[in-house]
Amino acid sequence: MPNYAEPLVPFSAEEYNAFIHGSQLLGIDTTNLHADRLRPGAAPTTSYELESNFSVVDKSLFLRFECTATLKGDDGEPVAHVRVAMVLAFSFVGPEPSVAVVQRFTENVGLMMITPNLREAIHSTALRLGYTGVTLPIMKANLDVAIEPVEANN
DSSP states (O other): OOTTTOOOOOOHHHHHHHHHHTTTEEEEEEEEEEEEESSSSSOOOOEEEEEEEEEEEEEEEEEEEEEEEEEEOTSSSSEEEEEEEEEEEEEOOSSOOOHHHHHIIIIIIHHHHHHHHHHHHHHHHHHTOOOOOOOOOOOEEEOOBBOOOOOOOO
């Protein structure tokens, strides 16, 4: 799977909009759900890590998101981990999107679509371990994508 370490290239608003208008959500799948209670004790704080990558196969785009919640005790050390991975599957028409278009699509569309699912999975899994109040905050993909200016048609 390609990832966001690839060099960013500019793209036009027309290219992005054509991809948006030609794409359709096919499904949301949970591909991994894992939790470990490492030791007894309360978990007053939780930190979160989000990773994403993608693949394009034929006329389908797969966006994979993996979120890890680390629940920490009063001493700041982990007491539990909850990890969930989910994939958004899209079909699209037209040419294969550039890496930059997929990055922007991931940040603007994919992340907003997957966040409620990640939040529920992390919350309910932590609850099964006995931890209440574990709620995924608003997440940002931190993708920097250059968009080349588009000249107005006069």
